Amino acid sequence: MPEGNEFEPKIVAFLCNWCSYAGADLAGISRMHYPPSIRVIRVPCSGRVDPFFILQALQQGADGVLVSGCHPGDCHYLTGNYVARRRFAVLNDLLEFCGIEPGRVTFAWVSASEGERFAQLVKEVTEKVKGLGPNQKLKKELP
Amino acid sequence: MSRSEKLRQRAKELLASKEVAMVIGYCAGSKPGLSQPAFITRPEEAQRLIFDSTCSQNLANYLLKVKNSGKVAVVAKGCDSRSIVVLLQENQIQRENLYILGVGCDGVVQNGAKSVSCLACQYPNPVIYDEMIGDEVEKPAPDPIVAKNDKEFEQLSSAERWQVLSEDISRCIRCYACRQVCPNCYCPVCFVDASMPQLVGRTHNLSDNMAFHIIRALHMAGRCVECGACHRACPMGIDLMRLNRRVARIVRERFDSVAGVDINKPPALTQFNPADPQEFIK
Numbered sequence: 001m002p003e004g005n006e007f008e009p010k011i012v013a014f015l016c017n018w019c020s021y022a023g024a025d026l027a028g029i030s031r032m033h034y035p036p037s038i039r040v041i042r043v044p045c046s047g048r049v050d051p052f053f054i055l056q057a058l059q060q061g062a063d064g065v066l067v068s069g070c071h072p073g074d075c076h077y078l079t080g081n082y083v084a085r086r087r088f089a090v091l092n093d094l095l096e097f098c099g100i101e102p103g104r105v106t107f108a109w110v111s112a113s114e115g116e117r118f119a120q121l122v123k124e125v126t127e128k129v130k131g132l133g134p135n136q137k138l139k140k141e142l143p
Numbered sequence: 144m145s146r147s148e149k150l151r152q153r154a155k156e157l158l159a160s161k162e163v164a165m166v167i168g169y170c171a172g173s174k175p176g177l178s179q180p181a182f183i184t185r186p187e188e189a190q191r192l193i194f195d196s197t198c199s200q201n202l203a204n205y206l207l208k209v210k211n212s213g214k215v216a217v218v219a220k221g222c223d224s225r226s227i228v229v230l231l232q233e234n235q236i237q238r239e240n241l242y243i244l245g246v247g248c249d250g251v252v253q254n255g256a257k258s259v260s261c262l263a264c265q266y267p268n269p270v271i272y273d274e275m276i277g278d279e280v281e282k283p284a285p286d287p288i289v290a291k292n293d294k295e296f297e298q299l300s301s302a303e304r305w306q307v308l309s310e311d312i313s314r315c316i317r318c319y320a321c322r323q324v325c326p327n328c329y330c331p332v333c334f335v336d337a338s339m340p341q342l343v344g345r346t347h348n349l350s351d352n353m354a355f356h357i358i359r360a361l362h363m364a365g366r367c368v369e370c371g372a373c374h375r376a377c378p379m380g381i382d383l384m385r386l387n388r389r390v391a392r393i394v395r396e397r398f399d400s401v402a403g404v405d406i407n408k409p410p411a412l413t414q415f416n417p418a419d420p421q422e423f424i425k
Contacts, residue, residue: 051357051358051361052334052342052343052354052358055354055357055358056342056343056354059344059350059351059354072417072421073417079415082415082416082417082419083412083415085415085419085421085424086397086398086411086412086415086419087361087412088423088424089393089397089419089420089421089423090361090364090390090393090394090397090412091361092423093389093393093397093423094357094360094361094386094389094390094393095357096301097297097304097386097389098304098305098308098353098357099301099302099303099304099305099306099308099309100301100305101301102301106425107423107424107425108424108425109424109425121425124425137305137309137353138350138353138354139350140344140348140350140351141348141350
């Protein structure tokens with residue numbers, strides 16, 4: 001039994017329409033259990049995810065962010081995830097440099113057939129963010 | 144003949160022969176030891192031009208503002224020429240409308256001290272030019288103090304880094320001087336000015352400031368030539384070069400790319416390599 005006041009993280013998940021969203025769907029229709037911590041935002045491609053979306057999610061109170069797209073080579077738009085990968089690499093390194101805990105923002109490749117992997121991924125991300133505690137650093141205080 | 148004299152003479156010749164419509168260079172500022180950009184359109188005005196270590200502005204910034212004035216000659220140090228290369232790569236200016244008067248640079252001075260960005264400069268000579276005014280200068284040895292400070296900062300724990308950075312960045316008053324002086328910031332609507340939807344809050348609380356500075360650094364990834372114009376322009380003395388240097392280093396180490404050095408190699412974040420490292424992706 002979870003205790004009443006245990007910290008339940010809020011995680012914003014940006015899922016690519018063609019792979020990861022379908023993977024999440026598969027996890028759902030296969031009745032796999034995973035923590036109810038994620039709030040899914042469906043995007044056309046991981047290349048659509050502006051680093052700004054990630055920062056804004058953290059600013060507005062998300063404790064973690066998960067960005068997931070197709071495996072390299074499987075992109076519906078052929079190269080969207082390759083371009084996104086460079087952008088995420090710079091963002092990931094820069095966030096760490098700025099002192100945001102590693103693990104607050106997670107990038108992953110999940111294909112449409114990897115329902116089990118998706119459920120496992122959400123479990124891992126939730127555990128990691130739980131370990132980090134609530135997001136204090138980038139969160140915008142209410143005025 | 145000194146370098147400034149040579150520059151004046153060439154500017155005069157270029158304007159008199161109508162080869163260019165304007166020469167963008169530097170002239171003496173309002174106080175001794177200061178200089179300011181000069182826009183010379185008549186041969187007799189070329190006498191005002193100077194070039195010395197006080198000439199700190201990045202003149203590539205002005206090329207976008209005069210791009211409809213015909214062919215323009217511009218005085219370019221190493222970093223100015225790299226900014227010009229980035230603008231050319233991004234199709235913001237046309238090479239045939241440009242006449243680059245290259246000058247070697249020994250580092251610019253601000254408030255009597257060499258600018259932070261110049262301490263680690265690896266490109267004191269222009270990377271492209273139509274003619275050199277004076278001789279090329281020797282590449283200086285990188286100043287150990289900058290490398291030492293960077294190393295010290297990186298060895299701090301995650302929480303300490305956040306502490307140091309947030310103390311610095313919480314002083315930001317959101318004047319956007321760093322954006323205005325940046326030669327490679329030219330979006331017609333900047334993300335901080337967008338209002339439908341509003342992307343980043345205009346308040347100067349830490350959260351918004353941090354988001355602004357992180358996104359600013361990301362927008363410059365693979366494009367920042369580390370001229371230090373933003374650093375010198377900041378009225379609050381925020382160490383903006385710390386973020387810029389880091390982003391340039393990430394791009395250099397991960398993608399083997401240096402901004403504005405090779406005109407045939409597009410900026411790092413506009414292209415990709417299927418074999419890019421992806422150890423951070425699950």
